[in-house]
Amino acid sequence: MAGIPQTLKGRSYTRVGAWTREELELALDLADELKQERARRRELRVLPGRTLGLIFRKPSTRTRVSSEVGIAELGGMALYVPAADLQLARGESTRDTALVLSRFLSGLMLRTYEQAEVEEFAEHASIPVINGLTDEAHPLQALADAMTIRERFGRLQGVRVAYLGDGNNVCHSLLRIAGRFGMELVAASPAGYEPEAAVVAASAADAERHGGSIEVTDDPLAAAAGAHVLYTDVWTSMGQEEEREARLRDLAPYRLDEGKLELADREAVVLHCLPAHVGEEITEEPLYGPRSLVWEQAENRLHTQKAVMALVIR
DSSP: OOOOOOTTTTOOBOSGGGSOHHHHHHHHHHHHHHHHHHHTTOOOOOSTTOEEEEEESSOOSHHHHHHHHHHHHTTOEEEEEEGGGSGGGGTOOHHHHHHHHHHHOSEEEEEOSOHHHHHHHHHHOSSOEEEEEOSSOOHHHHHHHHHHHHHHHSOOTTOEEEEESOOOHHHHHHHHHHHHTTOEEEEEOOTTOOOOHHHHHHHHHHHHHTTOEEEEESOHHHHHTTOSEEEEOOSSOTTOGGGHHHHHHHHGGGOBOHHHHHHSOTTOEEEEOSOOOBTTTBOHHHHHSTTBOHHHHHHHHHHHHHHHHHHHOO
16 A cells, blocks of 8 residues: 555544545545555554654543544554543642643543533644544544445435434534535424534534535435435433433434335435434344445444554554
């Protein structure tokens, strides 16, 4: 493969909207190459001696494992540090922590609650900061989503995506990347669960520039009709456990089931960012059936995160 582009070295990836369409496309193209090279079992140690720090305030399967495996395959190493084990937990400031860790690490990934914490780390760190998930955004997941869709359909522009359920962090980042690439995304959520208006507006403005469209509706059947991709996420995210019963009741009509899959395009595929709760936001057939790309989508977390690390870590 060709050398790693140098244009994004030192840059943080805190949200989808922080990168241009061209920069996001660069990451997707590199992810495709890295996936092909891995299938050939070729080692690409483009980050020898680098260390990625992982500060997590939330549990993780895909983000943590793909990050640790990814940096190792690029020739570096990961240092996993639960936030509770740092002096952050005893009142040391984000600014001081960022300044100190910049002297030890080559890059830093945060998985936390407040988007503002990620942005503050990025402001004060002299190393790239990567958002591994916040309550507002999940930009790494959005890259894997886009990669998976592009692999299947050969394009992103004009692909119709129906997102069903809670207008949460995953929905926000999916909206932003859909707008950037001119996709036709319909987000179906009940009243009180809609994605944030500012995210919808920014995504719609992007989509208009790139020949796509963004729509928010409370009608899940209309959203599913003719869709090329049906996408859902858990209804009760980390920190929302007390709302579980109300969420199950309010979101039940938005379950991704066989009926909605029948309304979609004949070649439609199913995505879910995982973990899945079968019988809640999705039924067994769409998740495990022949039209599911959920497991390819999960694998692509590795390739896209390797691409981001290779692009930004000096």
